[in-house]
Amino acid sequence: MGFEGIGASVKRKEDLRFLSGRGNYTDDINRPGQLHAFIRRSDRPHAKIVRVGTEAAAASPGVVAVFTGADMEKDGIGGLPCGWQIHNKDGSPMAEPPHPVLAVGKVRHVGDPIAVVIADTRQHAKDAAEKLDIVLEDLPAVIGLADAIKPGAAEVHDGVANNICYDWHIGDKAVMESAFATAHRVVKLDLVNNRLIPNAMEPRVALGDFDAGTGDYTLYTTSQNPHVIRLLMGAFVLHIPESKLRVVAPDVGGGFGSKIFHYAEEAIVTWAAGKLRRPVKWTAERTESFMSDAHGRDHVSTAEMAVDKDGKFLALKVSTLCNMGAYLSTFAPAVPTYLYATLLAGVYTTPAVYAEVKAIFTNTVPVDAYRGAGRPEATFLLERLVDAVAYDLKLDRVEVRRRNFIPSDAFPYQTPVALQYDSGDYDKTLDEAMKGADWAGFETRRKEAAARGKLRGIGISTYIEACGIAPSAVVGSLGARAGLYEVANIRVHPTGSVSVFTGTHSHGQGHETTLAQLVSDQLGVPLAQVDVVHGDTAKIPFGMGTYGSRSLAVGGSAMVKAMDKIVAKAKRIAAHLLEASVDDIEFKDGKFTVSGTDRSKTLGEVALTAYVPHNYPIEELEPGLEETAFYDPKNFTYPAGCHICEVEIDPDTGVTQVVNFVAVDDVGRVINPMIVEGQVQGGVAQGIGQALLEGAVYDSSGQLLTGSMMDYTMPRADDLPDIAVGTEVTMCTHNPLGVKGCGEVGAIGSPPAIIGAVVDALRDYGVRHIEMPATPQKIWQIINADRPRMAA
């Protein structure tokens, strides 16, 4: 057994069951007597529900019940709540229209759930659902953002004028305007952040159960945060107290944000189980997932940077329209505001930033957080604009960045958009990335590629993001309706093994390994004897789940605090056993030693004593060795770095091949380098997906054209190069681990580096920007419209 603590690339403990088909996913769970639910969804984007006739469906073989929105209303079931309230520029609160679990009165997007059929088999439920007599009367629908805010546009929600959910801003407008007025030049860029469909490998599943004897409800669900679901569903939707509602999120096959939200299906199966006194299970089909999982991104922006003649950034102005979809999903309003606009200073010293964001309802699937949640949108805008500054002023892209970097001695650094960065060294990550990507040798490679008839380009992004979500009071003042601390309960067992009960949730991140490494490191317990328990509200006191790269920064810090308490108590027990003063006790590598001597006790001996307190300071100390800590972070954390991408474009077809990708990320202290590498590579893969391949497309009649894998282009292994990942470390100054989080940086930093490379490859065609996804057709149209001005 080699070193297993902080910094070790320990292989993941959970992988054996995942790779040998022994994972316990929600669909693997079956309850005796369970029924199956099938949901009939709208195939129209906007319509009045004239009739939902259920008789034929109810009489269909095997059917036990058919429920509609009207049935839920009769039972006093509440709508799906929104967890973050944004205010308008004038201080008034955002529009918060009702979000019924099953549609009532109207359907507002293709995929909007209308009725649920519950039968003895899924096949029977699906057959019966086709017999529902549903009559919809089309209403005018608004699909695109520009159409939705036009005066006179159809309203997605009655009374929400121009479909504007909120009109928000941040920053000092007057300071920004005065900087613009005296600037040498203003560089302007219009850009789009394309709508994405998450497509976690595991589709969503929900299984509701009810014990008629005790009145206890249980929901098994594919969630990133079971406690949050218990709170939202119990308090706001089904009115079940926490003590009677258990939520279990077992093994979950990927989330990327899409499994944060409280979805209709969770409420439907839990409520139905109570009504029917039988378990009710719903499993999504993949095409169903495309129209029922929250989509991501979908911004249209205009960005302007006021600069001096040397390309120094004087002020930034941003105006963004973002899509909420048809209803407010759980986190949605926060993503394009506090998780977006607060990152618009980036790694630069831009002294003035002003951003206004209008959130718009459309007759499309609701949009919410997706890997990066707001920070990819901010980074893409800023880094593309910085490239545009270099392009317009004919300056070097790297030089412009360096000229504007926050220097490494300027921390803590207060940005003009609320956030205060704690630490960072942006020149360092840039230098390392340029070295790793052989930036200096690019011109030679470009000429060699040209000789082969290919257009080669190189792109760069220097990004920062804010994660480790979040200080509760701060986000509360910004409209969050929840606290964002994390909880760890650490239990040392009598014979020395350790159980960690964490409020975070692992759905691919490898927490059962990384969090165990923290214990191995601090308590000296071998990794094999540390068990990480997550995903069950019955086992874990509380928690806010995993998203926003918070598990180590917030969850790990809670563990450290709990372990500090354990060590403090254990020292007192050891002092008693060793008949020494507690001040003379040192703890290292799992042993308590009287300093200056070789007299010691192991943690195992101390633990046994704690539970068999015969030789024990029982007057001063309770038995047992178990501690709980709630940790509320003092600030966000700020990972930052540099991504460099190199591409080759085939001018005959427009096909882009990513030939090299280097990421150097400062994620603070690295706990498991192998896992960090995997996280960054996964994020970069999704960044390549967004930049070159993916994009949800609706036609003008509101149908989702990219409704399956036949048309929605997910990245495959052969779309990706080897992704080189390096790390630099500047410690987070405000959490005990010094960690910053690494789960999302790959998806945040990569898209602008990739698009920058494509634009660079097309330099002979006068291209300043190209929208994502930069498909072969898009690139070919640029090349075809204009012959190159210079021969290769």
Add this chain to the structure above:
Amino acid sequence: MYDFTYSKAGSVADAVKALGADMEAKVIAGGMTFIPVLKQRLNRPSAVIDLAGAKGLVGITHEAGKITIGAMTTHAAVAADAGIAKSLPGLSYLAAHIGDNQVRNRGTIGGSLANNDPSACYPSAVLALNATIVTDRRRIAADDYFQGMFTTALEPDEIITAVEFPIVEKSAYVKFPNPASRYAMVGVFVAKAGDTVRVAVTGAGQNGVFRLTEAEQALSKSFTPDAVAGIKVSPDGLNSDIHASAEYRAHLITVMTKRAVAAA
């Protein structure tokens, strides 16, 4: 899927009889297209008759000047056949690049041709190589077989038993895949037999596979990539979708034809 009765045909004759007796019955070959269709409830057959057990449909026969492939032969088997790799390299390459490993281990040439998906690869090989479709009751020339998107010359109860490919001097297939589905967005098969060159394009046309006669004429005179480099294909009648407009497809046809000639 909707419910259906499933049975395994013992012979082609049995399958033909079963199809003739029930207008709503369908045969299944590899199922790589048909099973997804059933799962999406796009088809509601009363009965599904599996050709897996029917004798005489699997195998590759080499004779002088001709290769015969049984209708139920998988793409993987065609791709692995050394004789095909040597004599008809374009056909070998085509089979090796259909779908993925799993699809190639189950999908069959007979199933593909009976379906005539306008984005499938095999139709271009059959048309370019001037192959013969052999059924339970007759022989159909390639030029007579393809009759439009998902439409063939087959009668409702007729079953393909084999495909005969003449061996030609040069053959190659180049595919520009749809980035999402990896089906052919433009697939070009070029075959040269003496002075006769046939060029068949799949994936691009609204009516399915078609011959590119302008390219055939140019290549008959000079079998070089340059001979077809300047050919401008009309976008009329070509598919247009979010991945490729008709104009882009027209351009790709020329590029893929050039590349196929270079590879032949």
